[in-house]
Amino acid sequence: MLFGRSAEIAAIEDVISRARSGAGSALVLRGEAGVGKTALLDLAVTRRGDLRVLRTTGVEPESDLAFAALHQLLRPVAGLLDALPEPQRAAVGGALGLGGGASGDRFLLAAGVLSLLAEAAAPHGLVCVVDDFQWVDRASADALLFAARRLGTERIAMLLAVRGDTPLKGVPSLPIDGLPEPAATELLDAAAPALSQEAAAASHAAAGTGVPGVGVPHAGVTGRVCRRMARGAGWRPGCGGSWWR
Ligand SMILES: Nc1ncnc2c1ncn2[C@@H]1O[C@H](COP(=O)(O)OP(=O)(O)OP(=O)(O)O)[C@@H](O)[C@H]1O
Numbered sequence: 001m002l003f004g005r006s007a008e009i010a011a012i013e014d015v016i017s018r019a020r021s022g023a024g025s026a027l028v029l030r031g032e033a034g035v036g037k038t039a040l041l042d043l044a045v046t047r048r049g050d051l052r053v054l055r056t057t058g059v060e061p062e063s064d065l066a067f068a069a070l071h072q073l074l075r076p077v078a079g080l081l082d083a084l085p086e087p088q089r090a091a092v093g094g095a096l097g098l099g100g101g102a103s104g105d106r107f108l109l110a111a112g113v114l115s116l117l118a119e120a121a122a123p124h125g126l127v128c129v130v131d132d133f134q135w136v137d138r139a140s141a142d143a144l145l146f147a148a149r150r151l152g153t154e155r156i157a158m159l160l161a162v163r164g165d166t167p168l169k170g171v172p173s174l175p176i177d178g179l180p181e182p183a184a185t186e187l188l189d190a191a192a193p194a195l196s197q198e199a200a201a202a203s204h205a206a207a208g209t210g211v212p213g214v215g216v217p218h219a220g221v222t223g224r225v226c227r228r229m230a231r232g233a234g235w236r237p238g239c240g241g242s243w244w245r
């Protein structure tokens with residue numbers, strides 16, 4: 001279950017619903033490590049209805065391996081290559097290691113990737129998911145972004161997740177920030193109730209308000225909670241202000 005994120009989920013559902021009606025588009029989910037990008041992509045997949053899903057994830061060890069990400073994305077639909085015009089078929093087939101070798105013609109490859117995605121989108125549509133784009137190999141990234149910028153008349157929703165500042169020019173971005181405090185508290189309540197009580201006490205202590213029935217906790221509690229949160233959950237406590245960062 002995802003806490004908060006109603007605006008982000010609405011934006012993703014909008015991309016999917018427009019794809020269903022033939023007005024495809026791409027959206028980049030951009031945010032720091034652990035903020036919830038993959039969780040949102042997973043949710044998008046569950047909301048796809050009858051659309052086909054193709055998915056790839058950049059991985060650091062393959063970031064120098066040309067076409068690695070495309071291979072993962074397109075292998076399940078390689079059987080549709082025959083529908084492509086010969087030059088595009090040869091370019092994509094070569095990139096996927098299906099014969100002929102990579103032609104080196106970047107335009108033909110990118111055009112072929114778009115054509116193959118369009119074939120895969122028949123009849124109901126396609127959700128194309130690219131996670132950890134910061135580790136997608138350059139050759140795949142160029143072809144995917146070329147396609148991402150040309151989806152307007154296709155039944156294709158392309159969702160990409162990326163950490164940090166990696167540029168994805170010409171594709172709209174949705175910043176994924178830390179959860180707002182109420183949702184963060186709900187998440188903490190669900191994941192670690194004991195820790196959540198201590199965090200509440202700490203935040204009351206920081207505000208000097210005290211907790212009903214407990215009083216104003218010792219100031220050292222704040223630091224202890226921050227350390228435990230950092231250790232236990234990998235969260236990044238903002239000790240100077242909000243504890244969820
Ligand atoms: N809104 C949320 N509600 C509940 N759990 C969440 C939420 N957001 C993220 N999580 C959980 O937090 C953890 C980290 O999220 P996720 O893997 O999606 O981060 P990420 O942004 O993809 O990080 P990375 O850049 O390292 O891939 C996961 O276990 C995920 O299920």
Ligand SMILES: [Mg+2]
Nearest residue numbers: 037038131132
């Ligand atoms: Mg992720």
